Amino acid sequence: MSTCDAFLGIDLGGTKILALAARPDGTTLASVAAETPSRESAERVVAVMTETARAVMSQAELDATAVAAVGVASAGAIDAGTGTLVHAPQLPTMSNTPLASMLRQRLGMSAVVGNDANLAALGEHRYGAGRRVQDLVFLAVSTGIGAGIIIGGELFTGSAGFAGEVGHMTIDAHGPYGLSTMPGALESLCSGTALARVATERITAGEYSSMTSVLSNTNRKGLTAREVFAAHHSGDALAQSIITDAVVYLGAGLTNVVNLFNPETIIVGGGLASEWDAYIAPAVALMREQSFAGIGRLTPVVPPALGSEAGALGAIALANDTFRNR
């Protein structure tokens, strides 16, 4: 393989590290995954990232001279200028970690870091479900709710890199603060964490549910969103009432996105996108009904085409854009 026609992309999440080697056109050459040692030191997390990157290079038979650069899609708030992970709740030991410079030293190649939701949007735009459009919103509905926004074919991050904080959008001004500094924020009402919290609270307050035994049997502090959806599918009335409420909020959030950004396409990813029929589809139906001038009826809402590789492929696109001409 000729010099510098491959890039590395690393997706750094709270539970998993995924490294890919790919060509600039997005063709994946190899992929290696590892668990994130999220309770250990930042030094240790970066060491696992480095090992994973070396493993993927070895699998793809690339030496360092054949790799143009590495891109990282990280959870949390990123200082794009320095490539520093400023803060990520899922990675509690890694606040203010200079990820780009650490990887540059350890791997001996140029490095660039971006937010994972932003880079998932970029990945889907460049190589996936958004290839044919210039304006899209990627909504990641998971333990939190994040978004990446493409406007005019470019990643939109606002004047200081903080645009697109869709999870921190107030949907219910009288709602709980929960996971945000904003009252009744989308993330506090519709994320997996929110669904699990509401179920746990309502059972603890004495409401009847098949989830009660799950909660007491396992002697845990709370349920998971997966357990709420399992109860919903088995006909549990409390779980169904919780999902019905959450659909109204998620529908309002989707409608706000349409009314503010009027994208050509919305891509909904993240763990809860696997509950498409039970959760995403009814929220989309509400959005189609409510949106200004009915514009949402013309807005396709689709799952990611790249699945769990969207972030790492977006990181490769970012590395390509940043270092191609240097």
Add this chain to the structure above:
Amino acid sequence: MSTCDAFLGIDLGGTKILALAARPDGTTLASVAAETPSRESAERVVAVMTETARAVMSQAELDATAVAAVGVASAGAIDAGTGTLVHAPQLPTMSNTPLASMLRQRLGMSAVVGNDANLAALGEHRYGAGRRVQDLVFLAVSTGIGAGIIIGGELFTGSAGFAGEVGHMTIDAHGPYGLSTMPGALESLCSGTALARVATERITAGEYSSMTSVLSNTNRKGLTAREVFAAHHSGDALAQSIITDAVVYLGAGLTNVVNLFNPETIIVGGGLASEWDAYIAPAVALMREQSFAGIGRLTPVVPPALGSEAGALGAIALANDTFRNR
């Protein structure tokens, strides 16, 4: 004056038509205002626009050959491709009026039409309070709530021209439908129409207020926002409670704008911007406190520098951009 170095800009509102003649750099040569005959036919409204345009040309001593084009900033939803006013609640007789082609015929010059909030944003960006920034949001808080958004120095209108419908953003998912297809939309909770409606409803429901006599004396169906603010300033408890509630909603709306667009500057105009200390400033204080990662503390919120001429000057900028090189 040499050929084609001036443009006309017309701001078409529900109550007023304002026509300006200006140079491409925004220097105003003359201005003429007229009342909008909003209950009369579309034909008659366009006739008043034409007369006003001719009056401003005469005042500036411009003949038709000296004017490059006319731009129109219109209330309501505009089909930008054809220059048609699709629908404006403030201009009930003018649905589906082909404004651009009617003005082209009557004035004998090229014509282009845009939405008034969008063009106020463009005017402030090109000639006013947003001259030094590349990303701004212009929020018009008036009988309704509209917005114009500049991203990367360009007007952002989304994939089908409907982006920036900030007034139709749900802030309270359990709130009233009011003026929107969305529950608890910003416009239904914070606009002048909303404040007046809430005051009227609460008095009709029996709450005590100094506004009661205003309502019964004049034998009207409802109060105006101006009367609610007057009562607020004279210490009326009901008016103060209504404004306090509305500040929470407007603060949430401003915070959502910051969290989603992260603009360099927010400009707040429209009739209620005259109640800056009583209404806008406390909402801004809430936004600074709530915004994600405190980013709103760095976001200046300022009144328009162009006052009521922002829309007409934005229309001149649009006409300049559209026809300069033809």
